Amino acid sequence: IPVKMLPCRVEKMEKLADDVMALFLKLPANERLQFLAGQYIDILQKDDKPRSFSLANAPHDDGLLELHVRYIPGGTFTEHVFKTMKERDILRIKGPMGSFFLHEDSEKPIVFVASGTGFAPVKAIIEHALKIGFKREMHFYWGVRKAADLYMLDKIRAWEAQGIKFTAVVSDEAWEGRSGFVHQAVLEDFADLSGYDVYACGAPVVVEAAHRDFTAQRGLPNSAFYSDAFTFAPKSPTPPAA
Numbered sequence: 001i002p003v004k005m006l007p008c009r010v011e012k013m014e015k016l017a018d019d020v021m022a023l024f025l026k027l028p029a030n031e032r033l034q035f036l037a038g039q040y041i042d043i044l045q046k047d048d049k050p051r052s053f054s055l056a057n058a059p060h061d062d063g064l065l066e067l068h069v070r071y072i073p074g075g076t077f078t079e080h081v082f083k084t085m086k087e088r089d090i091l092r093i094k095g096p097m098g099s100f101f102l103h104e105d106s107e108k109p110i111v112f113v114a115s116g117t118g119f120a121p122v123k124a125i126i127e128h129a130l131k132i133g134f135k136r137e138m139h140f141y142w143g144v145r146k147a148a149d150l151y152m153l154d155k156i157r158a159w160e161a162q163g164i165k166f167t168a169v170v171s172d173e174a175w176e177g178r179s180g181f182v183h184q185a186v187l188e189d190f191a192d193l194s195g196y197d198v199y200a201c202g203a204p205v206v207v208e209a210a211h212r213d214f215t216a217q218r219g220l221p222n223s224a225f226y227s228d229a230f231t232f233a234p235k236s237p238t239p240p241a242a
């Protein structure tokens with residue numbers, strides 16, 4: 001798939017939770033971005049440090065590109081999104097990138113594990129899977145700090161009606177549902193993951209914990225673990241070794 005650099009317009013902004021903003025981006029009329037569900041784009045800024053964001057829409061639904069941007073206090077781009085960005089602003093993007101996409105050649109049931117805005121690429125993959133009439137069993141575990149951080153629950157209810165097994169896991173407050181760390185909930189529910197494919201994305205600590213514990217304690221083969229850790233570029237480039 002060709003990687004393109006394109007201008008785009010912020011068509012719509014929608015607050016999904018206290019610290020999550022959806023951006024809907026429109027490409028120039030004669031342009032399309034080909035991508036696989038789950039891939040990401042970079043937003044190009046003046047400081048040359050790319051800001052990566054996963055595409056939350058599936059390729060069949062590409063009228064607008066959808067991003068879920070979590071607010072990072074002190075973050076140059078995300079502060080801009082929450083404080084000064086307006087609809088009709090112009091951004092420059094580069095993409096698609098990444099290897100976090102559905103491997104359709106496998107027959108195994110799937111466990112998706114997302115933390116926070118790691119929901120975005122999982123949404124793209126699940127919408128794609130439902131569109132192509134995917135028959136594999138799919139479990140989706142979504143970890144957030146507070147119950148109010150869960151968003152698009154109406155969409156998730158519609159997925160559940162189509163067979164997706166959804167579990168929300170809240171780590172920082174008591175609520176009526178599952179509590180604790182999201183990868184821990186998967187460990188509790190699955191005694192053996194050797195016959196599964198796992199797709200994990202979001203905070204690096206969550207992705208790393210899932211990889212470590214699922215392979216060491218639940219027999220998940222390394223090759224059946226697909227992930228995207230939402231790391232961020234360092235403030236300044238590492239100085240060259242003396």
Ligand SMILES: Cc1cc2nc3c(=O)[nH]c(=O)nc-3n(C[C@H](O)[C@H](O)[C@H](O)COP(=O)(O)OP(=O)(O)OC[C@H]3O[C@@H](n4cnc5c(N)ncnc54)[C@H](O)[C@@H]3O)c2cc1C
Nearest residue numbers: 051052053054068069070075076077078117120230231232
């Ligand atoms: C492949 C990939 C996909 C991603 N997809 C998404 C997505 O869909 N949604 C989303 O919200 N984020 C996503 N991220 C993370 C996102 O790229 C960063 O949060 C973003 O670049 C921050 O930009 P900024 O200009 O606001 O912060 P900067 O000005 O670049 O950073 C300011 C400081 O904030 C801290 N910081 C920056 N980012 C983070 C972070 N993510 N977590 C904790 N501390 C941070 C660092 O200390 C940094 O020095 C993804 C990252 C990767 C690598």
